[in-house]
Amino acid sequence: MADPDPRPGGDKPVEEAPSSRVPGTIKVGSIAGSDVLVTPSWFLIAALIAWLMAPQIEAVEPGLGWLTYVAGFAFAIVLYGAVLLHEAAHAIVAKRLGYPVGVIMLHFLGGATAVEKEARRPRDEFWIAVVGPLVSLAVAAAGFGVSFLTPDGLIGLIVAGLWVTNLFVGVLNLVPGLPLDGGRVLKAGVWGVSGNINRGSIVAGWAGRVVAIIVLLWPFIQGQIIGVQPDLTRYVVAVIIGIFLWSGASAAINSAKVRLRLPLLVARDLARRTLAVPADLPLAEAVRRAQEAEAGSIVTVTSGGEPIGLVHEGALLATPEDRRPWMATSTVTRRLEDGLTLPADIDGEALIQAISKTPAPEYLLVEPDGSIYGVLVTSDVDAAFRAGA
Incomplete structure (x- = not known):
């Protein structure tokens, strides 16, 4: 393995770990x-x-x-x-x-x-x-x-x-x-x-x-x-x-x-195909389009195509079908806050750390150019991890 700096420690500043006083010590x-x-x-x-x-x-x-x-x-x-x-x-x-x-x-x-x-x-x-x-x-x-x-x-x-x-x-x-x-x-x-x-x-x-x-x-x-x-x-x-x-x-x-x-655990391999829909599209129509496109997830986007929310699978399944035609898709979405958008190529320990840092049921995966690749569902990551045990 190549040594980035031939000197032990080199000129790299040593990162100081936070002092944590254990109770009772x-x-x-x-x-x-x-x-x-x-x-x-x-x-x-x-x-x-x-x-x-x-x-x-x-x-x-x-x-x-x-x-x-x-x-x-x-x-x-x-x-x-x-x-x-x-x-x-x-x-x-x-x-x-x-x-x-x-x-x-x-x-x-x-x-x-x-x-x-x-x-x-x-x-x-x-x-x-x-x-x-x-x-x-x-x-x-x-x-x-x-x-x-x-x-x-x-x-x-x-x-x-x-x-x-x-x-x-x-x-x-x-x-x-x-x-x-x-x-x-x-x-x-x-x-x-x-x-x-x-x-x-x-x-x-x-x-x-x-x-x-x-x-x-x-x-x-x-x-x-x-x-x-x-x-x-x-x-x-x-x-x-x-x-x-x-x-x-x-x-x-x-x-x-x-x-x-x-x-x-490779995010790209675990991703679900996603469908991008307007936030105000009726939920029933969004589900119909997703089924037609064989997509396993739905992302809401602005009129300019910028992703703004992820449909929460649990919230969708809890919504009665007879109410879905009268509800906007945005009512069962979670806004894309910091930490909910991950690079599609993230994998291994970096993936686990990212999920642990911002726990959520779904994450949006994007390509290096910012385009949408798919949605990563936490339960799919857990299943893949158990399958490799």
Whole structure:
């Protein structure tokens, strides 16, 4: 695929995504123009981390009393600071490549960066995805090096916990399965080889489902593999992570399957033949002429031939036949407002976006010269989409 600008991002201005504060979240700052939000669930996991760390802190710094839990909470903050670096790397690289980024969210499972647009090239997908785990591994390496210089005690425990945790996060996120970063790397690879981003998503999504199953089964088989019997906490963590991975992988697969069907939706192929009639023509006469011309839709026009309205099929069918001779066709039409006129060649995702932007039962399709081609009925689009499923 040709690169419109050989430099990453080039001179193209980065489109800023609108800041959307999720209800209940707390803004703690911003990075590269993106708000950093913390969900209430983070405080629960931070408290859990403080509770789990308390025995280890007590072992290296006995006699702290209630400050033991304060130290544990401080470790949670340091740990999520490293998670924030991971997410910030995604945001910075995405913006450097010209993609708008929304908020950076910290939650109980880690973090998420809202890159608002699909990658244009496989290499963009690769770099946006891989940079996060690389930063985590870099933090792990730095922490490991510093651990040789720190004295035994609380600081040494925090440094050790930091590098071990970031090593785990970095390696885990490189596992090739969506919704993990490694899944996006796999998606980029399949996309680059096949030339189809949706096939990349499907392959990476199925890989993510396999990873989810392994995570769910791990507590049951780890005793046979490493000789360690899991406790209840490990089962709970495995279930939470497994469900998260399965849900994310399934969502990616379903979305990709939908996108694969979109190219089948071509407005020109789905259009109904239309008949143009004066707005004041009796409705019965307009219907008679449409049946004679084997037209599936009716458009009202001015005396100069300019389209001004679309006959609403539902309103027409609801009008009793004995009243139609005394009603003007305009009484069952919808005026052609902005968004109701589409180019006849529109298709795929552009067609779906246009319909979603201005929902309506019918749309007028016009040629590049402005002449009427036909009418697109939303129910016909829905039927064609289901037929391609």
